[in-house]
Amino acid sequence: MKRRTVRKYFSLIFLLGLLVSPALETGATEPVYQREEVSQRLEELPCLIQPRHTSAVDGYIKGYVLRRKEKTEAMLGRMLTYFPLFEHFLRQHRLPEELKYLAIVESALNPTAVSSAGAAGLWQFMPETGRSYGLRINRYVDERLDPWRSTEAAMRHLAKQYDRFGSWELALAAYNSGAGRVHRAMRAARSRNFWRLMRYLPRETRNYVPAFIAATYLVHHFADHRLQPQLPPSDLQFPATVEVRGNLSLKEIAELLRLPYETMQLLNPAYKKGFIPQGSRPYTLTVPRRLLPALQHFLSTRRPDALPDYKAPAVFLLEEESSAPPYESVEYRWEEGDELLAFADALEVSPWHLRLWNGKGPSWAPQPGEKVRLLVPAEHPIVLAPRRQGLLVPAPLPTPPLQPLPLKNRSDSEGDFLFFFAEPGETTRILARKLGVDLDAFCRWNDLQPNQLLDAGRKVRVRAEALPRQAPFD
Structure with missing residues (x-):
């Protein structure tokens, strides 16, 4: 009897081990989600609109931190590329900086995102709306995909909606579904309160404000859910x-x-x-x-x-040409009196660079003695120079000068060539006349035929001494 009891005892322990071990392993690697903690954080969340922990908000947060963890971490890394740009235009238009989180809802910070309805870009403009704000959309260019131009247009569009409704909940709803639908919902509900009139809006718009609350929560609390932003290559972190x-x-x-x-x-x-x-x-x-x-x-x-x-x-x-990376990671020990904003300004980066380099959110304030990771020019990885009231910053990254490289025609070694690009609809005759050179010579230099239609952007060459002294483009 004792042997059977012992055997049963060890069998039970073995089965429990099989059940518990995967759970422990999963708990150690997956993001943490406790609904009570999320509710508490939402109550204290600095948000453009009053946050509510509805089932829709909860679903969006779980999507970010549980179901789509890898995509979320990649998106968080892209904040380095786009948030400084958004903040520039938000300040220029005197709009709340929290509006930058709207691009997370719209496109997950993907400038080439295109919806099934035809909306495109970081701010998901439809073609007619984009054109109404001056964005050029044709077979050569789509400025809805231009982060600079589309962000400027989005700020104007958001400001217009807020001026119309006087409420950011309603302004966001109008950004998503149009001002007309919001006005009709207001009349049907006899209310200007978004939460009361939302049932008269399309399903996507009903979820739009909850999605914005969830995006705001994500940016402030991604570290609490063990999410690690996947930073883009250094050249994408510093666009100009x-x-x-x-x-x-x-x-x-x-x-x-x-x-x-x-x-x-x-x-x-x-x-x-x-x-x-x-x-x-x-x-x-x-x-x-x-x-x-x-x-x-x-x-x-x-x-x-x-x-x-x-x-x-x-x-x-x-x-x-160098194969060495242009930037290198170094550590800086935070000192008494250092301020995040001033430090970032001295480095000529945004505070978001400092935050995400260190895996932190907007509320992060480094403490004296804390090691802070920086990305600095590889040419001067450790050399720090005093600047602005004793603040230590990396020396600036030197840019190699551009050196002239003469290009000779292999069949005729005398003289240098200048290069031009054909515009849409131009033929060899039109471009030769525009440049003020002989058509036959122009065709010979480029192995082309008279009156040949040129592809837009095709590079053609012209002998420098053949050009008239008066610039043809004046």
Whole structure:
């Protein structure tokens, strides 16, 4: 009897071990979710609208922290790329900075997101709405996918809805489904309270405000759920945008900056054919910030009327190519008197860089003695220079200058060539006349036929000494 009892006892322990071990293992690796704790955090959440812990809010939060953990961590990393841009335009339009969380609801911070209804971009503009705010949408460009242009348009659209309704709950609902539907719901409910009139709105709009509350909660409390933002490559963490007049090839610019073309495409998703067309208004061009001086140097010399006597070559390349990463991670020990905002300003980054480099949310305040991770130029990974009342910051990242690279015609070694890009609808005859050069010579230099239709963005070359001294584009 004793042997049977002992055998049963150990069998029971073995079975319990099989049941408990996976649960312990799962609990150690999966995000934590306690509804009571979430409710308490929501009560204290700094939110643009009064948060409520409804079943819809709960469902969205669980989706972020439990069901779609990997996608959420990737999205949190993209905050580094886009939140500083959003905050710039929110301040410019004097709007609450919490509105930046709306892009999480709209697109999960994916600038190329397209809905089944045809809405596109970070802010999910429909074509007609985008055009009403001046966004260009054609076969060459879709500025709904341009983070800079679309964000500026979104701020104007949000400000318009708030001016109309005087309530951010109603303004957000109108952003999603249109002002007309919100007005009809107000009349049906005889109320301006969103929670009372929401049953008269479409299902997607009824869930829109709860989704915004959940997105706000996520940004403030992702660390409490053991989520770790997956940071994008360093060149995507420091975008810099300039305005250009068009007639530019993204591939050509990527080559001269020695930047992977995939990175150039990720930073400039609005250009469908990899080409910035000519336009009456400027377009935007975004590159990693470390390469901005080199880009500006190139842009200042690419037009023929900027080149003295057309003798300087038109192609520029970085002087040296290095396989070493441009940035390196270092630790800084936080000192008494350091302030997060001033520290970020001195580093010329946003506070979001400091927060996400350290896996922290908006309420994070480093304590004296705490080790803070920084991403600094690899050329000066440890050298820190005093700046602004004793604050220690990394030395700036030097940008290699662009050096002229003469390109010779293999069949005729005399003279340098200048390069131009064809615009939509141009033929060899039209472009030769526009440049003021002989048509036959132009066709010979480029192996083309007279009156041949050129693809938009095609690069053509013209011998420098053949161009008239008066710039053809003046």
